[in-house]
Amino acid sequence: MSETTDIIQELLQGVGLAADYRTDSLTLLEKGESRYVRDLKLNFTSTLTSEQLSNKECALLGLSTAINNNNKPLTVFFTKYAEEQGCTPEEIADAVGCASLLASNNIFYRFRHFTQKEKYTQIPARIRMQIMMKPATGKEFFELMSLAISAVNGCEMCVNAHENSLIQMGTTEERVFDAVRIASLVTSMGKVVF
Structure with a gap:
């Protein structure tokens, strides 16, 4: 399994979705081994807290x-x-x-x-x-x-x-x-x- 797939699975589990849940957009990011998924995960996590x-x-x-x-x-x-x-x-x-x-x-x-x-x-x-x-x-x-x-x-x-x-x-x-x-x-x- 790739690092991108691991991050996508963590992201999905973080929002209560199954690790194998995919949209067309997620599939394209995964296939392209996009580094953006790390940013997406960190950005979304930052919505949960604020100073x-x-x-x-x-x-x-x-x-x-x-x-x-x-x-x-x-x-x-x-x-x-x-x-x-x-x-x-x-x-x-x-x-x-x-x-x-x-x-x-x-x-x-x-x-x-x-x-x-x-x-x-x-x-x-x-x-x-x-x-x-x-x-x-x-x-x-x-x-x-x-x-x-x-x-x-x-x-x-x-x-x-x-x-x-x-x-x-x-x-x-x-x-x-x-x-x-x-x-x-x-x-x-x-x-x-x-």
Whole structure:
């Protein structure tokens, strides 16, 4: 067995998948003896802890990102990890709700931003967002998840709005940066494990 295969098996077992689980992407990396699989494993492992975020927050960010990206294996993994970190069912539901809400918001506000027509900013959005008012995860962390998901979804207007809100709440730029880093690495993992 090759070193690449060993690393892939460790990576898969780390997320609760069988050692022989393969996607087309993983197979191509394995056949090419890609050195990238070591980076992928280390990068993904770094999503579980942070100097700026608690393990619980890392778990919820990972879960929200996995839900946003429609990635079943990572959703299962991060749900279990969130439970292990003491997340309540309500906090887990907030992570899921955040991904769903931001899917609509990111499309809608990206449209407004792209068109740059004043008329569209005057028409009410009519998108219910009650979850943002009193989230189980707390207002600051829900904003942080919203920013990370908006970054993944590529909504400049939403990223700027959430980042501004977070800075006004006193959130450090390092905390913001790490949340987006985690979301980006979970998204990266989802390109080969899905």
